[in-house]
Amino acid sequence: MSFRKFINEANEAIKFGLKRLDIQNESYSLSEPAKENFGDLSCNVAFLLAKRLQKSPSEIASILAEQCNHYFDTLVTKSQSYVLSVVAHESGYINFKGDFGLIGKEIISDILKNQLNLDTGKRTKVIIEHTSVNPNKALHVGHLRNVVIGDTLYRILKKTNHDVTVLNYVDDSGLQVADILVGFLFLRFPVEPSDKKTKFDQYCGNAIYVKVNELYEKDPSLIEKRKSLLRKLESGDTEIVSFASEITSKVLKDQLRTCWRMKVRYDLLNFESHIIRSNLWAKTFEKMRKEKIILKESEGENIGCWVFNSIEEGTKIIVRSDGTATYMAKDIPYALLKVGTIEDPFKYRVFIKQWDSTDLWITTSDESKNGDHPIFFPAEYSVTVIDNRQSRLQKIIKEILSKFESKPNKYLHLSYGPVLLSSRTATSLGINTDYQKSTQMSGRKGIYVDADFVLDTLYGKAKDETMKRNPEINGNDLDRTSEEIAISAMRYSLIKNDLEKEIKFDLNDSLSLDGNSGPYLQYAYARCCRLIEKANEKTFDGDVKYLSEKIEERILKHLSKFEMTIDNTTKNLEPKLVAQYVYELATLFNLFYEILPILKESNPNTSKARITLVEAIRQIMRINLSLIGITPLERM
């Protein structure tokens, strides 16, 4: 926590100074100044005191700075101070300069000895639910945002020693599944796509789902057929259920292929049909009724319905007058299960082995399968990754949960803005944009950009670039490298921005491998690797005191902020902070590489120190890249 120690010490110095001037209860902020030549930390307290003391900020700053300096006399050994100087600026700021000789020495040592302190989780059990795409279509770029946010969060929480379980909820008995069943059973779509190379999820989504929805308008009798299929699905009609299960699991496996390609993994799949059969809903309903969380309306427009009266959101129907549960109601038992309000009724078996050789589990009704399995439920807190259109429902679920539990905030909704198509991209897909700036995607209407298609296109582009630079590269390395570059471009572009902002997806722009992009980060890492390889060092024991150039100090400072950045990321659930951190590190490194000789430096002490610095950068970069799911490449 090197940089934080520096902040703490500066804070102590300010407090000390204020005390000596007999000033109490003054709040202030200690922040990084806009420009580096003002120092490393600035305090605004003099501005705040101006009125109270009837003096100018400038005057107060200089008096206070002098008192602050006495703080360092109280330290046992001044050489252990992280603060190099405290000076009052005429503007009124008190500026602190850090001792990056000392801070740098500590952070480099921590990095190289693998002694970074990232354990903020202390084995806290966390459940993350993400992806949860209906199993009737292939993933589009909008789904990928969800997948990548969820997986990045998983990686960060895992690294900070949280005990993380990743769930993927599969709605295998809903309307959207009934839609493709209509296609197969009534419109006679073949059970296999005519072109064997077509992925089954794409076949269902692109050919059948869209077509069926078009036909509903021309032939309303199909809607009746869908309704009857849905009833059979819910009532457990053996023939239909088993056919549906065959279809959805084929789609699901293809969806998982796309997710795995993105280096995403899960622990458990929860099928809606299993939850229905498990009796969880019945228990939940009973409980809500008993505790008077929901009430039966005896008059008015909702007569005969069981409703929840939300304080802020008004009346919400939970059970219809015909006794069936609404869409939202089905999420309640799942939420209760996650936070431990109801007991886990499931038995488990391994569904499939994943790309990282971990097991992906599913629930099962097979009585014999209840041997050793990980403990999935419950968690200390649960994070559900769903886009912001679901905010209202998530809020109501959270409110219902709070009726069961006195402890708040165990159930979190990680909200994000949807991915829209830029008008250029929409037009290129033949969609009439009506001169709008961007277009909502819709699986049902066929308005979307397929995830695999984008990855394939990126892959092709990365391959061209890689071949240009490495004419001698062999086929396997070329394929692997190109794929990793494609994934890094995709993943980075989906998390580098603020979660709440919509992403306007433009196919052309997303194909860029330059600038603030995933491949830029990988390139910086590869450069580090080549330097280390050529340096042929084993020990990395260069002395930080030879790193006195401005750029070197900036790098040491940035490295020292790593633990703090990760801490903020987990506290605020903001994956972009990691992306921004590693981008800045890559930028600083590229600059360093450009302006200073490393291997060619004539002073051996300086050269050794620089090589050590490169190694530290490389380590931090490697950790950060893996946190955001980008594979560090030694060559590209």
Added chain:
RNA sequence: GGGCCCAUAGUUCAGUUUGGAUAGAAUGGCUGCCUGCGGAGCAGUUGGUCGAGGGUUCAAAUCCCUCUGGACCCGCCA
């Protein structure tokens, strides 16, 4: 109608939580830098009434109010 989110350079975005010093990147345009540690790089240049108006403050992109423009949610659909 109620709720929620957004608006910063031609474009895509940081910065807003916690007010502070000359508002930063990337991309596009223009221009330099490879017999040199890898040019997927670096540097320079171009480009801003921070949607508008008002308020609070010594100080507002940031806080408050009003307005405008855009998106989304508000069903006994999922």
